[in-house]
Amino acid sequence: MATDPATELSLDSRARSNAGSTRGASAGEGPWRLAWRRLRRRRTPLVFAGLFVVLVASALAAPLWAKHVAHTGPSTNHLADTIEVDGRQRNVVELNGVPIGPTYQGEFFLGADGNGRDIMVRLLYGGRNSLLIGIAAALITTLLAVASGLLAGYFRGWVDAVIARSLDVLWAFPVILLGVALGTALALGGLQLGPITIAGDSKLIPIIVIAVVYVPYMARPIRGQVLALREKDFVEAARAQGAGPLRIMFVEILPNLASTITVFFPLLVANAVLLEAALSFLGAGVQPPGTSWGTMIDEGVQRIATAPHLAIVPGVMLVLTVLALNVFGDGVRDALDPRAKVRIEH
Amino acid sequence: MARFALRRLLSMVFVMFACSVLVFLIFNVIPNGDPAVRMAGKVPTETQIEAIRAEWGFDDPIWVQYWTTMEKVFTGDLVSYFTQSNVVEEIANRAPRTFALAIGAAVIWMLFGVAFGLFSAVKAGKFADRGLTVLALIGISMPVFWIGALMNYYLGFKAGLFPNGGYVPFTESPIQWLWHLILPWTALSILFIGFYSRVLRSDVLDTMNEDFVRTARAKGLSERQVLVRHVLRNSLIPITTLWGLDFGFVLGGGAILTESVFNLQGVGQYAADAIGQLDQPPIMAVTLFAAFFIVFVNAIVDVVYAGLDPRIRLQ
Secondary structure, three states, X not given: OOOOHHHHXXXXXXXXXXXXXHHHHOOOOOHXXXXXXXXXXXXXXXXXXXXXXXXXXXXXXXXXXXXXXXXXXXXXXXXXXXXXXXXXXXXXXXXXXXXXXXXXXXXXXXXXXXXXXXXXXXXXHHHHHHHHHHHHHHHHHHHHHHHHHHHHHHHOHHHHHHHHHHHHHHHOOOHHHHXXXXXXXXXXXXXXXXXXXXXXXXXXXXXXXXXXXXXXXXXXXXHHHXXXXXXXXHHHHHHHOOOOHHHHHXXXXXXXXXXHHHHHHHHHHHXXXXXXXXXXXXXXXXXXXXXXXXXXXXHHHHOOOXXXXXXXXXXXXXXXXXXXXHHHHHHHHHHHOOOOOOOOOO | OHHHHHXXXXXXXXXXXXXXXXXXXXXXXXXXXXXXXXXXXOOOOHHHHHHHHHHHOOOOOHHHHHHHHHHHHHHOOOEOOOOOOEHHHHHHHHHXXXXXXXXXXXXXXXXXXXXXXXXXXXXXXXXHHHHHHHHHHHHHHOOHHHHHHHHHHHHHHHOOOOOOOOOOOOOOOHHHHHHXXXXXXHHHHHHHHHHHHHHHHHHHHHHXXXXXXXXXXXXXXXXXXXXXXXXXXXXXXXXXXXXXXXXXXXXXXXXXXXXXXXXXXXXXXXXXXXXXXXXHHHHHHHHHHHHHHHHHHHHXXXXXXXXXXXXXXXX
């Protein structure tokens, strides 16, 4: 793919001229390699990409921390337990209901919540859900957006009319309103798609809701690109060689969308993680006993007057994750397609 | 021009119609329990449920139910399933709160977004630019309900500088009105300021490379004149489009999270509360209300653009 001349069209002229000097030295380098070079030269996006990897790794390691350091599970209550902090025995949850703050030792590293559950353990397990939902939703959005953008842009006519109108309708809703409406309705009754039944408290529900809600934001620019690409000479040439619509869409046009998709993806994940938190905050996302950063913030905000750390800790994790993705996504955009207009609401 | 505007208006009506059908389907096709059963209370008898079903028309075919609901929306007779209050009146009472939030926040985020973006562009690459870029990125990465709740707690509850949520009508006390809105305005603006300053920064930097800017410099204009009269005026066009759309979004009750965190009791919070009770009529009405503002502002932006740029009309 790196040497496919078609791919190069997706790089805009400024990006190409920026790379002009390096190209002279190594003729024939593909656009992906050039983009990688430009990305590598900037330290900040890579540092933040590293931060994101660390966050994902720590979420994956949640069971290890729970078993070997905290010695408790994410849903285990310790209402009546005591813990030794600096040589003193303290209640995990005081008699007036105020939970212990950060101890900075293995057990209750970041304190406990109102039920005496270990916040650090919940944070790691909640991160698993938040990240899983964010990444899975972004993958599905990308799939749906590319498919609908390709179909609409390539076939035009009534196919385009139907798809573009549907996207307009989805787009006319405030993201959060549609997400909450879908999320609540589905959480109560579950979803039945032919033979597949999804239970109301399944994580698939927020994943599907978030994925659907963001499709128009990505499908619209892709459709526009496909409309322009299908008029290019290389598509004409492929058609002259007898290539059918499927081959033209997937072999000729799709590679040219790769840079747009790459630019969109990290930012989509960032917004999906944020939307998951917002939906969970409103009770339309992850359902109990499941936990995510959004549900933790929700619980924390309700008890903010007595135990502010309950709201602060998951929020900081969320901001770090989204920030890492945003900075990395910015770097990717600068390297691949500096003029790409990416706009996603949350 | 008139034909373009008319076509735009027709497609606007269509999109709103489709929005209402979609919401109706979400709440009627997805199996989430019979509203009659939920309304009948804890231990209902079969006859009670039947009576409620007949009274509210839940046993009509779905398209009849859709039609009666829409009829009630437009005649103002729509009634909530659970609070039994008139939905259209409720929205009319809450709209001023949402509008106050939207208008104030929209002014704040535009002013600060443009100021920071322009400053960033002028200082491109310098320390101030990098600092502002970092701040902007943090701003767009923060969930509004989280920062709102923290502001409420630290500035309102702990420091006592601001009231702890709530809303006071302007006619009752303009000062209290302002006092109650400062935190919501700020919380809602943060995200948009971060976003706008980055958009404006890149637009200004792009415009600086244009030939007409070089010409303006060559004819001896001062740097400040070049910046304000030529660069900024051009760069403001794309950001004004964004502003129109976002403003429409917040006007229509899109700031659900901000309204809920600060307990403003606006249209968005009405929807959030109704969703929690699966109370379909208010959700239908608020959705139409929101879609109206989004689609309407979108149409205005398109028509204004077509007026400015004739190429768009031909599409």
